[in-house]
Amino acid sequence: MRAHSEFARPMTAGPTKLRTVALSKSYGPVVALIDATLEVADGEFVTLLGPSGSGKTTLLMTVAGLVLPDAGEVWIDGKLSTYLPPHLRDIGMVFQNYALFPHLSVFENIAFPLRMRRVPEPEIAAEVKRILELVRLPEIAGRLPRELSGGQQQRIALARCLVYGPSIVLMDEPLGALDKKLRDQMQLEIKALQRRLGITVLYVTHDQEEAMTMSDRICLMNKARIEQVDTPEGLYFRPRTIFAADFLGDSNIFPARVMAGVLEGPGGVRVQGLKTNGGGAATALIRPESIRLLRPGESDDGQASGRIENAVFVGGFARVFVRLADGTVIQAKRQIEAAAHIPAVGTEVRLGWPADATILLAEGARP
């Protein structure tokens, strides 16, 4: 169900660049990675997303060859590379703190991988110049890393990693050290660069927004396992587990009972017209943005009624928390045009949502 679903394989038609097969790794009693199977296609941007300790960095490091797995295989460009030392893997990596060589100039930092590959000197000069122009920093070749701003260091790290055209580029929270504004800008910049050059990227982050912005597919990880691999939209609107539903965006999750296409939840929640054949106990997810406040006389597939407990402004949205008869709180997130549309706390309201916004999750709800 988890790792071996159809989404573990890339959806694009390109050939497979990276394949990990059932990778496992433990540090003494601590299990860091279990049974991680993943495929990344040529030119694809795949993000490993998860909370800290979920195994995303361990998975990245086994691909890099900086951590050797206890079991499983790593295939890079069709070559079995599980135990290959990093320098023979044809990969590039951007580290969290960039790992620029502090005693070498920007030029020498970028020239380093070319020198290791015995590229002739005139070619090195030309290549470094080209890549510096690509990251739009042509004038700083002579400086030392410590003389650069955080954003510049980030770009140089990127340039150093792209200059020799590795098969796969690994990125370990490369934007973690930047402030929010710069981070947003760099996200778009990296994404644009990746698309333009057709680079294959395996990217690690714990920031769901970053993952959503940049990825072709997201590999969601939890407790050393791959939880779900899917496109950002797929993961958001078709999460398979409570963890996946909970980790990405806001969610209303509650236990429910399904019978003949009708769902009944706590506090009088009722959804009609479900396209499901199954029946019995289930766990339901409804995204707050799917829920609206019904006007008198209006109705929808899914309905519930209660009293507004709290309502807050979030930019152009309002979050409305409605307490149902049995105490369950359901959150609705609505776009609003004017302050007048925010209902007063204490008002009795009816909530409604379409049947296809009701997602049934694979596992049972937490007690």
Next chain:
Amino acid sequence: MSEARPRAARHRRPRAVLRYWTVLPLILFLVILFVYPIADLLWQSVLSAEGDLSPEHYVKIAQTPVWLHVMAITFEISAWTTVFCILAAYPVAYLLATTRESTRNQLILWVMLPFWTSFLVRTFAWIVLLAQKGPVNRLVAALGLSDAPLTLIYNFAGVMIGMVHALMPLAVLTMLSVMTTIDPRLRSAAAILGARGGEAFWRIYFPLSLPGVAAAALMVFITALGFFITPALLGGRRETMISQVIIIQVQDLLNWGFAGALSVVLLAAALVIFILYDRLLGLSTLSGSARAAGGGAQGWIGRIGARLGTAIVAVLGRACDIVQIAWERIRPVRGSRPRRPVARIVLWVTSLLLIGFLVLPALIVVPVSFTAGQFVNFPPEGFSLRWYELYFSAPTWVEATIRSFVVAGLTGVLAMLLGVPAAFMLTRMRARGKGALLALILSPLIIPRIIVAVALYIVYARIGLVGTSAGLVLGHTVLAVPYVVITMMAVLKTYDERLDQAAASLGAPPWRTLVHITFPLIRSGMIASFLFAFITSFDELTIALFVSGGLVSTLPRQMWNDMLLQVNPTLAAVSTTMLVVITVIIIAAEYLRRRSARGS
């Protein structure tokens, strides 16, 4: 909530002198017991026997080939000691810096062991080990490496072995402090960018570790310049170093002025080397902050050096690469099975052998002390406690032992009282005078000990402090206090000052913050500082040699006197006792440290 408004006076910033008062006692102490005596020594050196201003002592040094020869020998021995120390210490420091932290902490204890063992104990051990019929020669004979026994002692080889053994821990720790600041991800990055192990090491790691190498070389060389115990006990007549001559001039010939002139030459040599070092690399590298190699160097010397350095590491890296590629031909790298980390294994074996070299001599003393025979021998003949009985029944030995403990304890207390407040202030000080203050406080470590000892002796002789325990404590504190300040500053640098601010915001007055928050958190650092001071004094011979006079003897002094006369098993018994005492103290401290670490 009271509406009490702080008085206007409270708003005013106290003047610098008042803000920094905690460092004043230490400065005063050093001015009186360190700066003044040395200045006086310099003054004495330009006075003739009649008390007139005259360069006669210097003229004598310059005109007498014997003295010039002694200078040359001193430099030669120090230089070779430095070379061997660096070569031996680098792999050990590299292993320590690149291994897991728990492994590192265990190995450091072993590296530090000789550091904690008495200097004289170690020298004694080498006398036993390197003797004509000693264990080393017997091992050589057993392995059939040489027909005739090797002459390993009372010559250059003996001095080298003894001095490298004595100074290697210093070199390891100095290099380690720089190497641990090198980001391990740089090596990962180099590997991913396509560098094999050798290239990654020579092009990336080695240049970044160079400031540590330079600092270690400097520390070793300067310390070696002032050595006299090792050359006196392990060297022959040729290996006479300048400190030995100074001792003879002061003690036997009472020629203070000439001794002063010799000291000045030694001091000048040390200072010139320090200034050169500072010009080329900057003194900040001594405190362990890795600067970009070449980046700190200024002027054309630096630029040429940087060029040359880059070329050299490129060649070395290439050479390693060729070897490694050849090795990969023989044993092809496959993705399907793990590689054997050959280089790592070689490093471990080398390092463990070197650590064995550091550790073994101290341990050899233990069995020797239980010999039933008449002479020092290894392996010992039979088992008896006779030498311990002799030790504990001899009043001179017992008195010396007790005095050593008392003096070391008092030195520890005094050094803490002066050093800890100063360290607090220096850590938080941003003022411009900080560098100068630090230089003053650390200079007792930089200036050869023999000079401090001679200078103190001359001052003490005038005010009647020679032959007193008080004189010993004061003198030892001069040497111990820099260790306390360094250790405490290192601890306080990592201390989160916001905890103090939090305590203050919760209503704690400064002294309660200190007692309830700061001290408990830095307790292990304080214990370590005290032990450093204690052991500095407990193991100190140079000052004791001059200041203790004929009557008041410390344990190292008593051992020295005995060793010059004859090597007997009592010395082994004393050495073992010292070893056990110090080991127990270290283990106790380590236990306390672990417990406090677990508690927090």
